[in-house]
Amino acid sequence: MRILWLLARRDLGQAWHSAGLWLPVAFLLLVASLYPFAVGPDAALLRQTGGGMLWIAALLASLLPVDRLVTPDRDTGVLDQIALRGVGEEMIVLARLIAHWLGFGPPLMIATLPAAALLKLDGGTILLLEAGLLVGTPALAALGLLVATLTAGLRSSGALAGLLALPLAVPLLIFGAGTLGDGSGAALKFLGAASLLLVAITPFAGGAAIRAGRE
């Protein structure tokens, strides 16, 4: 537990010092401020489509930090040095997942508030959107981390990571955006299930990917 905390704190510190923390937030706000220029200032249209647009923005924002999640530490030997100390690769990935979500999920949820105002979303929609992001951002973080471990060390890993992640992210987008127009809460439950699944498999799949990629 102490090791998990040590690793996660270092990873969060690294994200803070690199551009990792504000990049997704800036991206989300940029999309939200450009969208009304593209579709026009019609408040009804913005209200109807804005929530889904923010889900697309959140999904794409989750891909932005992918190339700095694993590759730099792999190249400088940090991952090997941690493994030498008897820490399992699963633990490394789990710590990284916690740090990555902390640096990605809550800031994105906060940035959603001004973004929702720009898109003229009403209070109920904002609440649904935030609830969906609370459940969905761990899945987005896990997915980004998973493809980062899989593509670490490959050339043009960033582009490949996008290609790998997007098909897997489609269910998250469907259920996530589905929560907005769904009174029954079923979409939120599906989103929660997808999120649990991704968070549960990422430490094991990512750990195996790091082991297999060692040379």
Place this chain on the structure above:
Amino acid sequence: MTQAALRLSDLACLRGGRMLLRGVSLDLEAGGSALLTGPNGIGKSSLLRICAGLLPAFSGTVERRGGVTLTDERLALDIEQPLRKALGFWARLDGVDDGTLERALEAMALLPLGDLPVRMLSTGQRKRAMLARVIASGAAIWLLDEPGNGLDDASLGLLGAAVSRHLETGGIVLAASHQPLPLADDVRIDLRAHAAEAESA
């Protein structure tokens, strides 16, 4: 505390579909040291990584008793942080106190550089920082990959002294180098005798 030991028996190393080494055996007890020599690319680093458990051996077995630490050409320090803080992360992961880290910094003559960001350090100073991490780790088995690279004569002396101290306290040192090192090694293994085949064209 159990006695440290490192045993390699009939180890073979396959890298990239090519057999690099075969039939490497070594038996080191507490206080024992060995030097692997051989030209570039013969598999010194791969052998050390197999000893560290980072790579699987193609055949043969590695038996380790005691903690293991490895230093290679990769820095593995956060370059924006001051040296003392960057090494402190590893010291905390190793579960050693600040005094141990300070003594390791002193052993490598790094105390005056403790507050400098790692990116400002020269090649030799970085190598010394990596060796300080090895000393501070408290691990019984030291695996040193080209520990003399980039070190000046004074630093080589510090390295030799640190290795002697470690051996006296029951540690084990396995070093790999293509150049002579001022280390008192009991066993010297020339990997050319174990090269599996001539480099295929």
